[in-house]
Amino acid sequence: MRRDLADIRLADQVFAPHYAASVPRIVVAATPLRQGTDLQSGDLAELAVGDVFEVLEFVKGRAWGRSPAHNLVGYVDADALSWPSA
Template structure:
């Protein structure tokens, strides 16, 4: 079993670009635990895009499109709320929301 890491809150916090770092007010990617404090952390679940979909910066359909995903693209799922999935498109490094129905099973 790997040794436990310990973290300390030191210095000022810095704002991270939410389209590049998987951090929200309620949740963060566990891989960022040494950089940000969040109430909850999630381990990414590998998924494959099954249908064309736009990864958007926000939850609404008029939010900025960060990248268009095509079938076969990898997606790292962190949260599903309603019809939307939030996570990372590793090929582009973009973080955002996509229609959950566009995602297939694990990669």
């Protein structure tokens, strides 16, 4: 969880200075969901190829957002994500 940014769907439940609408991406390479942006931050879960990841922000090669499959928020490598196929 971050104090500066929250999903717009939580606006009636969580106060944050900024809200964003999530953008769905598909995991194309297995990647850990991490607590922070650096590689030493703790892993929260492992996202599998084909999982959906709801991106709220891209920062320095990482994407911050929510994994619906794990119901967790965190950072993943942005290169492990792609647009959903139509």
